[in-house]
Amino acid sequence: MYTAQISRANPTCFVFLVDQSGSMSEKYTGGSVSKAEFVATATNRVIQNLIIRCAKPEPRDYFHIGVIGYGQNIGPAFGGSLTGKELATISEIANSPLRVEDRIKKVPDDIGGLVEQKTKFPIWFDPVANGGTPMCEALKSAKSIVEKWLVQHPTCFPPTVLNLSDGEPTDGDPQALAEMIRQLGSVDGNVILMNCHTSSKSSNSAILFPDNAQILPDDHARLLFEMSSIMPESLRLRASELGFGVSENSKGFVFNADPTDIINFLDIGTSGTKPSDLR
């Protein structure tokens, strides 16, 4: 289970569901960045990392990726020439960013210090914060995308759906839809559904990859916990590498995530496939 080698002939897919409701405009405590801005940056960055992982240096289509935004509107969030695409190949995405920004990052030099280095930061979708939280509609979209994918790729490494939100759904109870998604699968295992709840309040303690619902503070946390898949071994290994205590029953779920937790969530959620498994 969860051991299928990923290849150009047998790729896997990642579907990101991004909450674009009005409350995502709130800024993180002590910061200048809103939840919407940070989640968009983090998701753009993880897409960038997935492309670099596949670059030899031309990108090999080991992955297909979709981003669904849900708020006032629901639908594919890619911009530019990818507008309207539910899923795109890594090479299509690599060659079609909305724009590429110049940024500065600090990197190690060869003598133990740090130097500033210009770097390119591609953007595929911009932050949006407007409207309610139609999470059920977003999950329906994800289910439809994954179902179509599995018909075409029945032996793939199972698709991963990563849902990033900051609040309760405003269009119904998503639990049944989450269960339906988790029941889908390839011969290599069931679809992995992961949920990240982010909070702008630093006073709220984060709960990271819990293995039981008793430690959760409220009904919404317990709902997201029930919606989430148990993490496969490869994701647990990555979580352990990053210093998180996980057990065999740990769920792909983070509650009250701050920006650092979001980055770790996305890293772990897209780590199920080691580069050496890519061919």
Add this chain to the structure above:
Amino acid sequence: MHILWDAFIIPKSGNSDDEIEDAYFVPGECPDISGLILNFALSDGASEGVFSNWFSDSLVNAFGKMTEPDLQVVIENAIQLWQSKKKQYIDERQKRNTPLLWYEEASILKGAFATLLGVHFTTTESLGEGQWHAMSVGDTCLFQIRDDEIINQFPLISSNDFNNYPNLISTNYHLNEAANLGNKETLGSWKFNDTFYMMTDAMSQWFVSQSESDRKPWRGLDFESIRFGDFIENLRDERHIRNDDTTMIKITILPEE
């Protein structure tokens, strides 16, 4: 005395020959090598890097050409070779008016990664024995067979030692601190009729698993009657070996006939 050697290499299933990221170095033809020094090297370029095939090739050649191999010097020389090829590639792209795209720049900045196993033999005919010195970063392995038994196995001992996170040499200097490299060295001696095998990780893991089950996998490694490629594909089909670029060097030391 004679040393016979042969090298075998096939790509991962699904990849073409020009996508192989393993590389090896064996000496040129040498009918009688008494009193000489011989170097053999094998490197497994990592999938998470870019132009890893250039780096594995640079590492084995840097090792092979040194009279007294020194790992730090080998790494330094190999990184310079890789940097030189990289620069040539970038210059050619600019000449063709096809500058690097953002992801090409980013992946080239990340660089290449590879393992290295180098074995340096010295020979003295008069006693029918000599010394060997091996150095290693990663999970490419050496096996020494004498009288139908494994008498040396380096650097990994158990099939459980193999995983997806071997130590790797990087083209970025700051990633090559000793703690990251985990490099190892060992010395040994050889006698006439010893056979040595150098293998990249997938085949090494299979070899170690077989010997842990009291089998003698070296008995099947005679590629006069079966092609190496067919042998490995059969193992892959039966799921006895991981699908990965697979390379083996076989070295046999014989007395003069």
